[in-house]
Amino acid sequence: MAITYNLTRTNYPIGGQPLQASYTVTGGTLQTINLQLTAGGSVVPQANSWNPPGLTTGSLIVLNLLASQPTSIQTNGNGTIGVQIVTITGSPTTGIFALGFKGAITAPIAYNATAAATQTALQNLSTVGTGNVTCTGGPFPGSPVTCTFSGPVITTTVPLMTSNIETLVGGSPAITIANATNTPQDVLQLAANIPFNWDSQSGLVYPFQGPVTALYLSNTNYSLLRGSILTV
Secondary structure, three states, X not given: OEEEEEEEEOOOEOEOOOEEEEEEEEOOEEEEEEEEEOOOOEEOOOOOXXXXXXXXXXXXXXXXXXXXXXEEEEEOOOOOOOEEEEEEEOOOOEOEEEEEEOOEEOOOEEOOOOHHHHHHHHHOOOOOOOOOEEEEEOOOOOOOEEXXXXXXXXXXXXXXXXXXXXXXXXXXXXXXXXXXXOOOOEEEEEOOOOOEEEEOOOOOOOOXXXXXXXXXXXXXXXXXXXXEEEEO
């Protein structure tokens, strides 16, 4: 079955010129979105899974969304973006380690550091800043430390921190860093009555970090969300 979809790109996610395009997809799937979002509520619509362009099946071709009020869209999870858990294994008894974020490296952190000491080290990074991360849990190495980023650090995604075990000694020390359970893959903010349009021929980077399996929507005021998703 062939699906013909006409798209008028009235704006780009990051600017650009208006452009009209027409797509004819054989064997594709067109999902239409027409939702009434209750004020202060959130809804999890059933979304067809889609993949980044270039795959043989399920590739996203067109994404067109329009909300009547500001609406937040999270993909693949509805938790707080930028929540990362740092765990030290191997029972080290001495030494230091370091954490990295967006290319900046912390000053040495003790093997038995508290959450407060870890927070201070991260906030001293030029890529984080005072007040833009809160750490709880700990102390190391017996208990993990949860780091919650906030403020200008939060955009659409927050990359995982990196680590260097430096001189940790005792057992077989290792550090793991993972996103907290249900952390969203991406966060997309829709402004009122400003469409978000993306298509595979726009020349723009795919706006998500990977495959999308679910959309979680939230809004402060009553809103109408309309749109369409075309996959091949």
